[in-house]
Amino acid sequence: xxxxxxxxxxxxKHLGNxxxxxxxxxxxxxxxxxxxxxxxxxxxAFFDSGVTRILTAExxxxxxxxxxGMSLRVPVVFARKxxxxxxxxxxxESAPSHTKGGMVDLSVSSEYLLSGDRIVIIxxxxxxxxxxxxxxxxxxxxxxxxxxxxxxxxxxxxxGRALLEPFNVPIxxxxxIEGFEGEKILLASATSPR
Amino acid sequence: xxxxxxxxxxxxKHLGNxxxxxxxxxxxxxxxxxxxxxxxxxxxAFFDSGVTRILTAExxxxxxxxxxGMSLRVPVVFARKxxxxxxxxxxxESAPSHTKGGMVDLSVSSEYLLSGDRIVIIxxxxxxxxxxxxxxxxxxxxxxxxxxxxxxxxxxxxxGRALLEPFNVPIxxxxxIEGFEGEKILLASATSPR
Numbered sequence: 001x002x003x004x005x006x007x008x009x010x011x012x013k014h015l016g017n018x019x020x021x022x023x024x025x026x027x028x029x030x031x032x033x034x035x036x037x038x039x040x041x042x043x044x045a046f047f048d049s050g051v052t053r054i055l056t057a058e059x060x061x062x063x064x065x066x067x068x069g070m071s072l073r074v075p076v077v078f079a080r081k082x083x084x085x086x087x088x089x090x091x092x093e094s095a096p097s098h099t100k101g102g103m104v105d106l107s108v109s110s111e112y113l114l115s116g117d118r119i120v121i122i123x124x125x126x127x128x129x130x131x132x133x134x135x136x137x138x139x140x141x142x143x144x145x146x147x148x149x150x151x152x153x154x155x156x157x158x159x160g161r162a163l164l165e166p167f168n169v170p171i172x173x174x175x176x177i178e179g180f181e182g183e184k185i186l187l188a189s190a191t192s193p194r
Numbered sequence: 195x196x197x198x199x200x201x202x203x204x205x206x207k208h209l210g211n212x213x214x215x216x217x218x219x220x221x222x223x224x225x226x227x228x229x230x231x232x233x234x235x236x237x238x239a240f241f242d243s244g245v246t247r248i249l250t251a252e253x254x255x256x257x258x259x260x261x262x263g264m265s266l267r268v269p270v271v272f273a274r275k276x277x278x279x280x281x282x283x284x285x286x287e288s289a290p291s292h293t294k295g296g297m298v299d300l301s302v303s304s305e306y307l308l309s310g311d312r313i314v315i316i317x318x319x320x321x322x323x324x325x326x327x328x329x330x331x332x333x334x335x336x337x338x339x340x341x342x343x344x345x346x347x348x349x350x351x352x353x354g355r356a357l358l359e360p361f362n363v364p365i366x367x368x369x370x371i372e373g374f375e376g377e378k379i380l381l382a383s384a385t386s387p388r
Contacts, residue, residue, distance in 0.1 A: 070229060
């Protein structure tokens with residue numbers, strides 16, 4: 001996705017150790033024009049999947065998942081890290097926490113993921129894929145069918161895609177990063193092998 | 195806002211003690227059609243304010259703030275409860291936590307709230323208004339100008355609006371709840387005094 005790649009090149013910052021700062025357009029500030037385009041791109045990718053609901057995890061997955069949901073006109077469910085008092089019949093899976101270290105529980109209510117649903121998981125990053133795997137396990141718990149996985153930015157060097165291949169669904173990332181040369185971000189070309 | 199009031203009446207649940215469950219369309223699952231309309235409504239309300247950025251707090255404020263940002267085409271900044279490793283020069287204010295009890299820190303990077311900005315704060319609820327007051331203090335810390343406050347649902351019975359009046363900006367809530375009679379949700383009519 002050209003616009004996204006341009007913005008990553010212009011605004012993304014490699015902080016070292018493979019940590020990519022995208023706070024200016026996705027993870028702290030959200031660029032509305034970019035997000036409209038991201039929603040449209042996911043919509044094109046998953047339009048034919050028969051998706052009935054999108055699943056993501058709070059916090060940074062919400063913006064791209066909502067943009068896709070608004071474009072596809074399907075509801076978006078976000079897994080919660082703290083079970084609110086209002087949550088009934090929670091289903092829970094664990095994933096590593098990026099901010100706190102250790103593990104964090106991701107919970108969804110079985111009220112909003114139904115056995116007949118066709119689910120696309122959307123998240124901001126595909127890196128280690130641990131969060132997405134936890135979300136896929138939540139889908140399985142409900143008896144719904146996983147029909148696709150979307151990530152805004154894939155960190156190819158983290159190797160998470162291999163963990164997702166057993167789910168046997170299309171995996172669509174909008175920009176793919178091969179690595180870094182100092183501060184320079186090395187984007188994979190659209191045609192390079194995955 | 196008629197559509198929102200209908201959905202609150204149909205899907206909202208009073209769990210007792212003034213706790214309103216809106217998980218089916220806003221706080222756990224997000225209704226995409228409703229969110230498009232919410233964005234349009236906030237856009238109409240704040241179009242003439244000269245808003246340059248929208249500020250909200252994670253997690254549940256992100257969806258309505260993003261919908262408004264997509265409609266107004268201005269960036270959305272969400273204050274973080276955990277400072278990510280990528281955050282530079284954080285500014286912090288405290289607000290009571292709804293999920294954990296006690297206080298929670300809300301942090302924004304001074305990179306994305308600038309002294310010349312005209313800020314509209316948008317959140318899911320206006321209840322005690324403590325979160326919105328903390329966000330308004332963050333705006334003040336940056337030297338930006340607060341030009342409006344928007345909430346999807348106002349719990350009139352919590353009385354938070356009085357705390358916001360000293361900021362002397364338009365306060366726009368899309369649905370206002372006077373209270374409950376058992377399970378029945380009592381909506382204030384559009385013309386009733388605030």
